[in-house]
Amino acid sequence: MCLFQFQSVMNYFPEEVLEHVFDFLTSHRDRNAVSLVCKSWCSVEQFSREKVFIGNCYAVNPERLIARFPRLRSLTLKGKPHFADFNLVPDGWGGHVYPWIEAMAKSGINLEELRLKRMVVSDESLELLAKSFPNFKSLVLVSCEGFTTDGLAAIASNCSCSAMLFVIQVFSCLYTQVVPLLVRGYCFSVVDDSIFHDRFLRELDLQENEVDDRKGQWLKCFPESCTSLVSLNFACLKGEVNVAALERLVARCPNLRSLRLNHTVPLEVLQKILVRAPQLSDLGTGSFTHDPDSETYIKLTNAMKNCHSIRSLSGFLDVNGRCLPAIYPICTNLTSLNLSYAPGIFSNELIKLICHCKKIERLWILDTIGDKGLGVVANTCKELQELRVFPSDLYGVGNTAVTEEGLVAISAGCPKLNSILYFCQQMTNAALITVAKNCPNFIRFRLCTLNPIVPDAATNQPLDEGFGAIVQSCKRLTRLSVSGLLTDQVFLYIGMYAEQLEMLSIAFAGDSDKGMLCVLNGCKKLKKLEIRDSPFGNMALLSDMGKYETMRSLWMSSCEVTLGGCKTLAEKMPRLNVEIINEAGEGDGEATYDNRHRVEKMYLYRTLVGPRKDAPDFVWTL
């Protein structure tokens, strides 16, 4: 069949069929691709898309979102640049969610799910969210800030439903007295049938947010009629919660699968909760410290034995190592274990614990585990796919850290390993080359040496060859973070071999513009590039300006780019926002700025909507 005939056949498909076919496409990338095929496909796709992902909230605006996807039910938004995590972006930079919620509320969007990362979420936003979307089910906040427990109380109460229930209660008592038909007619015309299904919150997931704890009773705000919770995570809250309310909430939510407590919830309460909710599949303990000889501890051990479904475990925010045996029975079936917030577990206790975890696929730990402990992981955890080893000693000279030995052991012992984040004291090229040979399947490889410019511990050479081996061997690598002493050579390798690379993080690396040029020219799929403290300047920045329209964003701080270079870029590329962040004491204003002046922090990103209107004083959009 020739192309022309094929096209005609495709055009005969009614839209409903196309829509049905598109239903099977869940990834937003696939749906984006599909919408590029032709106008009719684009139209069908946009009116049927329910889940939208926006990787940079300033790339579009709420109005365009709503115009294009009116059937939107689930929105994922990301705000601040990644380096904001490390205090490189001053407070007040932006990333406010309020305008999005406001616009969706006004347009009658039937929002059910909101997932935010690195955004500023005010209590007003949460209150507006709570009362504007009657079918709202799921709120996930990751690394956000700006809200307090009062905002959480608003979400928990989910006011609109409570009001409806009041109406029913009032009229049901009149049911038998007033003319039944009249009353019944009134009740059911007022009340939507769906009130009898779970119109309440299913998921409230707070991950690593800075929340101002007002010591209120937000947990009590879940109405007694709320029985629909599936997931509740408040591990990041600092203040005490009403444990009686918590226990009652758990008791009345039979579908609760995921529960993560904060450090103020003591072991006694955990025990009672587990008795109520043996069906949990994901548990985050609060405090895990008690007298191991006490009755409470024995009760806990028994309760744990009954929890056959737990596959994911985290917490241990305050821990007594001698209480850990209570969890050994669940360890056998665990696929995900996060002990990275538990510095109180010593190396030998960690090792004993790991020995029980043969099915682990995802492991997050502190470097207190040591190389020896990583050896045990390598021998025990044959299903391991993702490993993250975080530093425990952030201010000292790092006695307890892991070295290249641990990484090599893991690469040799865990054939399914595909994602790693590794903070270490030292590294060698030989080790990285071995790792590259052992693990050609890495998708994410992030190495962080505690000294950012430490050379090969054995040869004192730069780590270029080691990382070169990684990119050459791991053909499916999409994310890479490099560290240690590195010259332009490593970027030559990255540009040459890292064909699938989408995100690259560079710090204190390279010798000249050539390095950055290799990356920009070579990595065709690059989406996010973030660079700090490296000698890349205007020459590299301006060499291929069109490249930035194919990327989500570029961050450069403490590099060699100047104001003049940034201005040139901004002038030539109107569809990019080139933002300069100026912190206090760096001149009175743009006028006094010399074009030759080095720019301390630059963040540029492609956008469809021009310079943002909410930029604070210290952010200049050129």
Add this chain to the structure above:
Amino acid sequence: MDSDLNLKATELRLGLPGTIDAISPPKNSKRSSPDSDSATPPPKAQIVGWPPVRSYRKNNLAEAESGSFVKVSMDGAPYLRKIDLKVYNGYVELLEGLEKMFKLTIGEYSEREGYKGSEYAPAYEDKDGDLMLVGDVPWEMFKSSCKRLRIMKASDARGLGCAV
């Protein structure tokens, strides 16, 4: 102005590139040349944002770690010490540790008479700010309520039940 000659670019420094304005390690730590001890990280003067750990994680780890450290003062000593209560499994180990640290003997504990047979009595400040005798409550309870330790001279400790 130096900018034309670009003296900075040719300046012989062993420092990190581009860290002129940012908080950079002090000059004596720029030892990253091959013929010196380059395994030690830049000390004291922290580089902003390195290691790249989320502030949330940093804050939580710091809290958790310092949680079990308590100050120990000894009457008459010029400065205080700090110990990590988590390291000890019970009162016996704790008292041994204190004896070693301060080079003294503490004597035996008895419920009725406090600490017999020594010049010193270990006391602690609890959550409520009260000064209590070490040893009365179960070890776990002690660990969670002890905010600060004080090794008192027995002569001062009469009220706490120390038989001199």
